[in-house]
Amino acid sequence: MERFLINGVAAVALSLAVNAASAYQPLVNYQLRCMGCHLADGSGQPGRVPSMRRSLVLFSASPEGRDYVIRVPGVAQSPLSDEDTAALLNWMARNLSDLKVPPAFVDYAEAEIHRLRDRPLVRVNAVRARLLRGAGAKPRSP
Amino acid sequence: MRFRLMKPVHLVSALMACALLGGSARADLPSDSERGAQVATLAVPASKHWVWVNDFVFPHMADGMAYLIDGDTGRYLGTLSTGYSFAHVLLSRDSKLIYSPETYFSRGTRGTRTDVVTLYDAGTLKVAGEIAIPPKRSSNLPMMANAVLTDDDRFLLIYNFNPAQSVTVVDTKLRKFVREIETPGCALVYPTGPRSFFSVCGDGSLSLVALDDAGGAHQTRTQPLFNVAGDPVTEKAVRIGDIWYFVSFAGRIYPLEAGPRQAAVKPTWWLTSDAERKAGWRPGGIQQLAVNSQGPRLYAIMHRGGVETHKDPGKDVWVFDLSTRQRVQQFALKSMATSIQLSSDAHPLLYSIFIDATDLNIYDAATGKLLRSVEHVGTTPTIMVTP
């Protein structure tokens, strides 16, 4: 997808490298793009890599939270397409969470991803801590 | 021997022979211990033709080293012992200090981790000071961009990875750790001025940081400037003036002009012709680019290998005039190289070394003529730093 300019001319992203990510199921996309740091169960590394096992479902309930989920660099900068990114987040919410997906859960959509991912977050830790406090959860480090 | 009248020279020789045999006329060599313990020192400022070869000693990474060689004579001048997963030394612009971000474990290869910036006196190579920093400096195949000084030497910036990504800021004037700047999704550090630097992010954008005098930071993210999916750039960029030259895996040069708050890529160009690219020519190595402001010139280690050989060594150096972007010269190195470096003066030397060999080769950069080789330089030499 054309997201950048080189020499003032929109350049088409070349796919010389075998990037078969879009051909994979969400489970495999998680393994290839997230598991390396967030681990197989999404629990991360205390003090270094955040756990997603509560925060993903919690944050998905609010616009600010969803903004964070999409703009956090691991998601925003991922080579996965908008469609595959949405599918992955929805899979993670149902498979890597200690909190059950509530009935009011709104699935992530391709358009929503597309709208937000061009502005990766800079102040990740501060925003995450604020969201956790707002959700009534005690912010655990990081 | 027959005694008869000898010519004077023979008489002198005979007298000397007697003296040697008799042993009484010549004084003993002076005792070194009379002069006490003597330790060599180095001239300050360093010669522009000196080079620091940095070595992370891959089989024994707790024992990082840096070696100083005189490029003009080939003489080995001195050593620094620099701890675990060592990257490289940084030379102060006033030539008085050498900064070295280092990592140590309380029991050598295990135990509590401590990271410090060690300050070495450039004249004595003794420890002149130490600044404690967060124990999270990135451990990776050494890059120049692992740690840099801002353009006036005031701040020392160190890339952290654990695997969260951030930058440690050290105030060299106050000799203390100032702050850690969060740089999620972005890696390494490239200075752009006395109070600014950038990191490169995973989507090909830049994180531009403007520092104030207290080390406070303002960050801006650009739009993606590099083509990450098709032909990513390597980390091994080199700089002349305001331009950072990044090269892609396939050999495309991205001249990047960046300041505290904006950045732009100037017209890109290829190190290779279409035919050369088809034949598999591309740059490769650990420190495959070097520049000198005479010209100005860009030197690149080249090899034939095609896709996924962006870290392969090469035996050929191609030289480009940066104002015309034309190749002006090609020559073969004495042997395979993973790293090259140029001295910064007007009659530069070119250095080459191979991580899997220990001979440092020194050439006239203008002609490619091999001037001298220095044997036994390190274990797994990586990148070279010149004053």
Next chain:
Amino acid sequence: MKWLDALSENSARALARRTSRRSVLAGLGTFLLGAAAVPLLPVARGADSKPAGDASGAAAAPGTASPKADPGDPSSCDYWRHCAVDGFLCGCCGGSQSVCPPGTDMSPVTWIGTCHNPSDGKDYVISYNDCCGKSACGRCFCNRNEGDTALFQPGQSNDYNWCSGNSKANIPYHCSTARIVGTAK
């Protein structure tokens, strides 16, 4: 990467890379990473309870696959799982392609890639977990860069020392495994 092409110009380079006269480092010193379902395989953090959901996929326990299904010599650089390995092979260091040597700690954070198994024709997700806590093993160095990227994309870069991700793993890098996570489908 034509490692085995004896006729290509790369052969000397490849040979130099694999048969260093010091037998420790051939060519380019980089770190090998991989990802795996660390909490679920027998060797990983045994006391951890199995979480409600996980992304390990169904992986065969190490050593149970038949040689035909998992072909080649795991201590060789040419072993199919090593398509993007970078470091010393744990199989030469008292472990195996799935198991860390005695006294080391397996780093749970890692680099992940996909390699093609020539025996069954499938692509597998491979996790190159480093074993950490001792100085480098120094035997059977292997470096292949299929799919490797720069440090700017950590998840696909084999130049990071991934022993740095876990305080228990203690940064000193010892060797690298190549663990199957699941099939890439």
